Amino acid sequence: MGARNVTQTLRGALVLSSAAFIAKVLSAIYRVPFQNLVGDTGFYVYQQVYPLYGIGMTLALSGLPVFISKLVADAPDLASQQWVARRVYHWTLGLAVGLFLALQLGAPGLALGMGDTRLTALIRMVSWMFLVMPELAVSRGYYQGRLQMFPTARSQVIEQLVRVVIILVVAWWATTHDWSVYAMGTGTMVSGTLAALAAWAALPHWRRPVSGPVTATPHLGRRLLVEGGTLCLLTAIMVVLQLIDSFTVKNGLVAGGMSNSAAKSLKGVYDRAQPLVQLGLVVAVAFATSLLPALTSAAHHRQAQTFKRLTTTMMRLALVIATAASAGLITLMPWINQLLFGDAKGTEMLAIYMGSIVFATLIQTYNSVLQSRNQFKLTVVALLSGLVVKASVNQTAVHLWGGLGASLVTVGSLAVMTAIIWFGSAPQLRRGIWTVAFGVKLIGCLAGMVATVTIAKLSLQALIPALTQSRLAIGGALVVVIGVGVVVFIVAALSCRLLTVREWLTLPHAAGLLRYWQKLTQHGGK
Numbered sequence: 278m279g280a281r282n283v284t285q286t287l288r289g290a291l292v293l294s295s296a297a298f299i300a301k302v303l304s305a306i307y308r309v310p311f312q313n314l315v316g317d318t319g320f321y322v323y324q325q326v327y328p329l330y331g332i333g334m335t336l337a338l339s340g341l342p343v344f345i346s347k348l349v350a351d352a353p354d355l356a357s358q359q360w361v362a363r364r365v366y367h368w369t370l371g372l373a374v375g376l377f378l379a380l381q382l383g384a385p386g387l388a389l390g391m392g393d394t395r396l397t398a399l400i401r402m403v404s405w406m407f408l409v410m411p412e413l414a415v416s417r418g419y420y421q422g423r424l425q426m427f428p429t430a431r432s433q434v435i436e437q438l439v440r441v442v443i444i445l446v447v448a449w450w451a452t453t454h455d456w457s458v459y460a461m462g463t464g465t466m467v468s469g470t471l472a473a474l475a476a477w478a479a480l481p482h483w484r485r486p487v488s489g490p491v492t493a494t495p496h497l498g499r500r501l502l503v504e505g506g507t508l509c510l511l512t513a514i515m516v517v518l519q520l521i522d523s524f525t526v527k528n529g530l531v532a533g534g535m536s537n538s539a540a541k542s543l544k545g546v547y548d549r550a551q552p553l554v555q556l557g558l559v560v561a562v563a564f565a566t567s568l569l570p571a572l573t574s575a576a577h578h579r580q581a582q583t584f585k586r587l588t589t590t591m592m593r594l595a596l597v598i599a600t601a602a603s604a605g606l607i608t609l610m611p612w613i614n615q616l617l618f619g620d621a622k623g624t625e626m627l628a629i630y631m632g633s634i635v636f637a638t639l640i641q642t643y644n645s646v647l648q649s650r651n652q653f654k655l656t657v658v659a660l661l662s663g664l665v666v667k668a669s670v671n672q673t674a675v676h677l678w679g680g681l682g683a684s685l686v687t688v689g690s691l692a693v694m695t696a697i698i699w700f701g702s703a704p705q706l707r708r709g710i711w712t713v714a715f716g717v718k719l720i721g722c723l724a725g726m727v728a729t730v731t732i733a734k735l736s737l738q739a740l741i742p743a744l745t746q747s748r749l750a751i752g753g754a755l756v757v758v759i760g761v762g763v764v765v766f767i768v769a770a771l772s773c774r775l776l777t778v779r780e781w782l783t784l785p786h787a788a789g790l791l792r793y794w795q796k797l798t799q800h801g802g803k
Contacts (some may be wrong), residue, residue, distance in 0.1 A: 297339070297428030298559060303437040305555040307444060309617045314448040315461060317622075318538070318547030322462040324548035325391055325523045326399040329380065330469045331516035332408050337413040338433060340509030341369065344501070345418025348494060352422075357379045357492040360477035362419045362483060364494075368501055380404035392528040393541075395459045402466040409473035416480040432476040449754050503575065507653045510660050511644055514694075515558070515637060518687055519551065521667050524684050529675025544625035547680040549614065550630035557602045557634040558641075576649040585709075588646050590780050592639070592710045597719060597775065599638035601766055606631040608730050608762075609755065629684040636691035639788040643698055646706070655701045663694035715775070722769040730762040 312320045345365050347361030352358040352449075380387070384400040417429040444465045451461035510517070526547060530540035575584040606613065610628040614623050644656050667690040699707060737744060737754050744750050770776065771794050781787045 292426045292430045295435045300338070300433045300437040300725050301559045303434075303441050305552040305559065306689035307441040308552040311444060311448050312545075312549065312618055314445070314452050316457065317542045319448075319458040319461055319529070319545070319717070320548055321541045321545035322396070322399070322458045323465055324519070324545065324551065325393065325396055325527070326462065326466060328516045328520035328523055329400060329403045329515040330406065330466065333376075333403070333410055333469070333512050334511055335513035335516060336369075336372075337410040338417075338436070340512045341414040341505055342417035342421060342429065344505035345415060345509050346421035347504075348497070348500070349419055349422025350424075351574045352494065353492050357494075358419070359484075360421065360491045361494050361497070362415055364497055365418070365501065366411055366415045366497060369414055373407045373410045376407045377404045380407070390764065391523050392531065396462075398459070399466050400461045401464050403469060404450055405472045406469040409470065409477055410627065412477050413473060413480070416477070416483050419483045420481070428480050432479045435479045436472045439475040440468040442527070443468035443471060461581050495775070503657075504653055507657050508648075511641065511656060514640065514660060515554065515633075515661075517664060518667055518690065519548075521664070521671055522547070522683060522687075525668075525672035526675050526680065529672040529683070530679060532672070533676045533679065535679075543623070543680055547630075547683060549618055549628060550627045550684070552617075553606060553613070553627070554630065554634055554637070557599070557606065558633070558637055559639055560598065560602065584649075586779075588706070589710045590783055591642055591646065593715065593776060593780060594783065595638050596641040596711065597770070599635045600719065601726065603631050603634045604727055605730065605759065605762055609734070609758065612734070612745075612751050612755055612758075615745060616748050616755060619748070623680060626684045629681065630687060632688040633691050636688065636695045639695050640698060643695075643702075647698070647702065652702075655698060659694045659697035659701070661695055665689040666690040666693050682750065718770075718775045721773060722766055722775055725769045726762050726766040729765045730758055733758045 302385065308320075311323070315323070341529045345362070348361045348365065352361050381401055381404050383399045384404075387400055388394045388396040413432070417432065420426070420428045447464040448458075448461060448466070451458075451464060455463070522544075524666075527540045527544045530543055531537060535543070575587060607628045610631070611621050611624050614624050614627060640659075647653070647656060667686055670689075671683060671686045674686045680683070734754075737758070741750065741754075744754060767790070778791065781791055
């Protein structure tokens with residue numbers, strides 16, 4: 278039975294990870310056609326209110342279900358699991374009703390704080406999805422805790438598919454029928470509630486009458502607040518930073534002398550960074566945290582040497598993949614911006630924003646290490662400190678330097694969070710993970726990749742003077758240049774032994790790559 282449970286757990290984790298990956302990719306890529314349909318000002322309207330939906334989605338999709346699944350898994354029998362689910366449902370229902378009322382009644386004030394009272398209807402429309410949140414969160418967490426991952430996986434994918442289709446259909450309809458950008462935004466916000474209802478309909482009913490004695494979980498409310506709240510805050514950290522931007526970027530631009538309409542348009546350009554960062558985070562965190570189940574098992578069984586090895590592997594992979602993705606996006610940002618969004622507006626501020634991929638990835642990955650040891654306080658302190666930095670400095674930075682200032686503060690606040698989490702943790706936990714030799718090798722690999730990509734980009738522009746006038750041509754050129762960059766980085770990493778063989782083998786298809794590299798180097802040596 279034990280072996281079967283382990284197999285079921287691993288298979289379920291793979292199913293759930295795959296579904297989460299698909300959902301996050303869908304959540305990122307739809308913004309590109311959406312922006313192309315509604316323009317920068319329409320994108321601004323949507324993105325101003327989106328963080329409120331994003332917080333609700335975090336509660337229902339990832340933050341609370343993970344915590345609830347842990348509570349359910351720890352319960353000794355079915356009756357106790359049902360008791361836990363019902364108790365947590367009551368707590369989350371109270372939270373959901375409170376958030377719904379706060380958004381309904383506070384919408385005019387929130388819209389005024391964002392500098393645009395016409396956003397009131399959008400905020401009120403978002404609030405309805407919070408009423409579905411308790412059912413989604415508890416249902417998903419209950420089945421995950423019982424090692425039944427398919428219901429959650431199915432509901433995640435259905436939710437994002439329904440939402441994306443509604444958003445794009447509404448955007449197309451609004452564009453072809455001359456709706457105002459605010460009517461369009463209100464229509465797209467309906468998608469959150471309808472998608473949540475579709476996801477709920479796809480989940481099996483979890484309330485069943487169960488007889489028998491119940492083993493109550495002590496301090497449930499406190500654990501929900503501390504552990505569940507920490508998970509939700511961590512998962513939603515980029516969304517919370519976006520929410521601070523909603524209150525400060527447009528207002529800061531206007532305070533700096535920009536007209537109201539120009540400020541809305543530039544905020545829409547600034548928000549182009551979101552899908553790019555989200556995709557970078559999905560890839561980097563997915564690879565880095567693939568070892569999380571093994572890490573948790575090592576911590577539970579007090580296997581100190583295995584735990585240390587896995588921690589080192591996770592953190593090195595996180596840094597390598599995140600810095601490579603960030604450096605590539607920064608180097609190619611003019612082309613990426615024009616390919617995806619039709620022009621090169623705001624390229625500098627978008628390029629700077631890409632630095633947030635590195636710090637956000639490290640925060641999420643290292644928090645997995647701390648979580649496996651049931652350490653939560655340090656993460657809370659770090660996240661709150663970074664948010665205070667962002668909230669207190671952002672509008673002034675925007676006033677002085679425009680959108681560039683907001684990008685700098687976002688990266689800076691994430692750097693503060695990373696530093697607090699890293700240096701605040703036990704020295705023995707972080708010792709030896711990133712050595713000087715590793716850092717020098719990584720910088721060398723990145724420099725070689727950036728130099729090669731830059732030369733390839735300039736060469737193509739010289740050979741094809743009209744390259745930047747066609748999005749199709751830019752797309753073809755990007756495929757070539759990105760391929761060159763990936764090959765150069767991998768060859769450099771293998772040549773200087775940036776990662777150990779064991780670390781390479783944690784990546785997909787790395788075994789074949791290593792065999793090919795070994796044959797190549799042996800042949801070259803002869």
